[in-house]
Amino acid sequence: MSFAHRHLLGIEHLSPSDITAILDLAETYVDLNRQSTKHADVLSGMTQINMFFENSTRTQASFELAGKRLGADVMNMAMQASSIKKGETLIDTAMTLNAMHPDLLVVRHPHSGAVDLLAQKVNCAVLNAGDGKHEHPTQALLDALTIRRAKGRLHRLNIAICGDVAHSRVARSNLILLGKMENRIRLVGPPTLVPSQFADFGAEIYDDMHEGLKDVDVVMMLRLQKERMDGGFIPSEREYYHRYGLDEAKLSLAKADAIVMHPGPMNRGVEIDGQLADDINRSVIQEQVEMGVAVRMAAMELLARNHRGQHD
Numbered sequence: 001m002s003f004a005h006r007h008l009l010g011i012e013h014l015s016p017s018d019i020t021a022i023l024d025l026a027e028t029y030v031d032l033n034r035q036s037t038k039h040a041d042v043l044s045g046m047t048q049i050n051m052f053f054e055n056s057t058r059t060q061a062s063f064e065l066a067g068k069r070l071g072a073d074v075m076n077m078a079m080q081a082s083s084i085k086k087g088e089t090l091i092d093t094a095m096t097l098n099a100m101h102p103d104l105l106v107v108r109h110p111h112s113g114a115v116d117l118l119a120q121k122v123n124c125a126v127l128n129a130g131d132g133k134h135e136h137p138t139q140a141l142l143d144a145l146t147i148r149r150a151k152g153r154l155h156r157l158n159i160a161i162c163g164d165v166a167h168s169r170v171a172r173s174n175l176i177l178l179g180k181m182e183n184r185i186r187l188v189g190p191p192t193l194v195p196s197q198f199a200d201f202g203a204e205i206y207d208d209m210h211e212g213l214k215d216v217d218v219v220m221m222l223r224l225q226k227e228r229m230d231g232g233f234i235p236s237e238r239e240y241y242h243r244y245g246l247d248e249a250k251l252s253l254a255k256a257d258a259i260v261m262h263p264g265p266m267n268r269g270v271e272i273d274g275q276l277a278d279d280i281n282r283s284v285i286q287e288q289v290e291m292g293v294a295v296r297m298a299a300m301e302l303l304a305r306n307h308r309g310q311h312d
């Protein structure tokens with residue numbers, strides 16, 4: 001299994017065989033994580049630092065558990081309360097941490113490109129846990145693993161990515177990954193939230209949910225990213241739910257065995273009906289969370305192998 005990368009900054013840099021390598025290794029961790037003893041020691045002796053410059057619950061918890069289960073020493077930096085407040089730049093903070101010899105840095109940052117920049121300055125492996133509206137590679141990988149397990153394959157599927165595409169790094173990373181694996185992708189949402197230039201990714205664009213969901217295998221909903229909006233994107237949340245919120249009636253246009261996905265956190269009653277989100281016969285939202293830990297374990301193991309190689 002070859003994976004010749006120093007960092008995981010975006011899906012953009014991965015080949016289809018890199019993606020398959022991560023997913024295949026992640027499968028072994030899905031099994032391990034279902035045992036009562038969940039330890040593997042592939043990161044034993046290594047130090048992992050999580051730097052989250054944006055609030056996060058599930059992604060940070062998932063990276064922390066992934067590192068601990070692999071035996072790393074894991075430290076969470078509370079970046080909101082850190083020296084950044086005192087005017088230190090991102091790069092100064094990174095250089096300071098770099099001097100403490102971490103092996104893995106997991107970084108989330110509100111600015112697109114900030115994680116790439118940081119990766120150029122440090123010696124360790126950097127994992128992008130979401131940068132602005134740019135990429136969120138481990139989310140796309142966990143979504144891919146969830147789809148592959150539910151559908152038995154990760155190619156030639158019809159996949160609808162719906163809602164606030166414009167502000168979503170999840171949508172961007174998924175578009176790139178699912179495109180590389182040769183799926184047919186539709187982007188569904190109002191023109192204010194699905195700009196026409198997204199067609200450049202090879203996706204078909206729909207502003208009508210009924211048409212967009214027709215015969216799809218996968219319905220991936222996105223959170224309405226209110227914090228990244230400065231007004232005027234939707235008429236009202238009520239109207240948005242009426243036209244673009246996923247409910248039983250709209251889902252009935254998709255294939256009978258279509259799965260429902262959402263990266264979380266969800267706005268119930270805005271982009272998705274709460275009961276549908278909890279319907280274990282349709283929704284794989286909990287599996288996505290489960291796959292997240294396994295995929296992060298796999299990605300960290302592959303990067304750590306390359307990193308150890310440099311020290312030997």
Ligand code: NCD
Pocket residue numbers: 058059130136139169170222223225263264265
């Ligand atoms: C996503 C994110 O932060 O980009 N959430 C996540 O990683 N769990 C999606 C979102 O915030 O809507």
